[in-house]
Amino acid sequence: MIEVVCGALIHDKKVMIAQRNYGSAKGKFEFPGGKVESGETLEEALIREWKEECGIIIENIQFLEESIDHQDGNTIHLTCFVCSSKKIPDKPKVHSQFIWTTPEHIYDHNFFESDKILVEKLKEKWPCLIEQMK
Numbered sequence: 001m002i003e004v005v006c007g008a009l010i011h012d013k014k015v016m017i018a019q020r021n022y023g024s025a026k027g028k029f030e031f032p033g034g035k036v037e038s039g040e041t042l043e044e045a046l047i048r049e050w051k052e053e054c055g056i057i058i059e060n061i062q063f064l065e066e067s068i069d070h071q072d073g074n075t076i077h078l079t080c081f082v083c084s085s086k087k088i089p090d091k092p093k094v095h096s097q098f099i100w101t102t103p104e105h106i107y108d109h110n111f112f113e114s115d116k117i118l119v120e121k122l123k124e125k126w127p128c129l130i131e132q133m134k
């Protein structure tokens, strides 16, 4: 089982999604994140991945939802968090673009099918989250 974390950054009543520019899922949109390294907590891994991939320090990290998926012969345990930050990412480093959207419009983009449960939870909690993450 591969442990993966991802983060839904909320700012100004929008959530950020990012388009992969690498690997077998190139072209797909995701919540930025990646594999948890040995000795790291899920939160530490998420902070590291966001710093590496998006160049910002995330904060107010809160568990959103988790899911299990099978990809390329591996079982992925994906844990999604919501977060905020003082600064929003500017130019993508490893992604081809960042898009700011709302949960209802995430699947207007070619988003990971396996993330549907995460997006449903985001929709459910959205009114509360945008108040908290102002």
Ligand SMILES: Nc1nc2c([nH]c(=O)n2[C@H]2C[C@H](O)[C@@H](COP(=O)(O)OP(=O)(O)OP(=O)(O)O)O2)c(=O)[nH]1
Pocket: 004, 005, 006, 023, 025, 029, 030, 031, 032, 033, 034, 035, 036, 069, 071, 076, 078, 112, 114, 115
């Ligand atoms: N980051 C992220 N990964 C996701 C999402 N949904 C989903 O199924 N995944 C899967 C795709 C990959 O199989 C796995 C993440 O692996 P990755 O290759 O991005 O991890 P990484 O950044 O640590 O990359 P690497 O060092 O192994 O190259 O999780 C999502 O919303 N965000």
